[in-house]
Amino acid sequence: MEFRTKVETGKAGFQIGASEAVLLVGSCFAGEMGQRFKDNGFPTTVNPYGTMYNPASILHTLERLIGEGYRVPRIVFLTLGTNHVYRLKETGEIVDNCEKRPAALFQEEELTIGKCAEYLLKAIELLKAHQPEVQVVMTVSPIRYRKYGYHESQLSKATLLLAIDSLLKNASLFTFHSSLHYFPAYEILMDELRDYRFYAADMLHPSEQAVTYVWEQLFAWCFSNEAKAFMEEWRPIREALQHRPFHPESEEYLQFMGKTQERLKAFQKKWQMR
Secondary structure, eight states, rough: HHHHHHHHOOOOSSSSTTOOOOEEEESSSHHHHHHHHHTOOOOOOEOOTTTOSSSSHHHHHHHHHHTTTTOOOSSEEEEEOSEEEETTTTTEEEOOOOOTTGGEEEEEEEEEEEHHHHHHHHHHHHHHHTTTTEEEEEEOOOOOOOOHHHHHHHHHHHHHHHHHHHHHTTGSSSGGGGGEOOOOOOIIIIISSSSGGGOOSSSSSBBBBHHHHHHHHHHHHHBBBHHHHHHHHHHHHHHHHHHOOOOOTTTHHHHHHHHHHHHHHHHHHTTTTO
């Protein structure tokens, strides 16, 4: 007997390789997934200018990052949180961070489905121009926004989902149609992990257990066998490096760390952190 609905993810049209570089830009859920990539030894860049929640701010991050000479990796995750944006009244520009300035200086707006899709399209075109082999995975953060009201939060998520859907349905019109993917992180939390035991104390953010489950689904969806072998080999080395002894000055611990460093060098040489 089944006591939950299962979200079937299938398999992605690409695979993440061993120690492959990854870029994640978007909401705080991107930060959660990004930390998992880091913990597992992947060269990872996550929100270099802070957490970005809406499609316009995600585009701004990519424009700034690439403008500063960043080399775009093959794997990019864009995690959307909301369609709400804030414009600086004086200039009309969408700001990515209000920097604790008075609220009266800004005007809150909601981007339409079309505008969200437009910003996403520009972001994808920019990535493709600098990395022809790029694979862009779009997700919607499952974290709800209480300040909008729960109904408005759902409408915001629906807008993002429809914007992504419009891009995927029209992907054949673009040269990068095989580069676009959607991973159902939102649906996994909303439909599969519906119970409140999968949420943190604020009842809005996913719990550590839920984040781990989503990571496992992502792992099954798009990681190569080589990446899996890489992670298995990295795990005991990472655990050894994180070990905190009672007597760090002891000969026994110094020998342990010496052997760990040797293992680390051999691991890096083997995989060339390729």
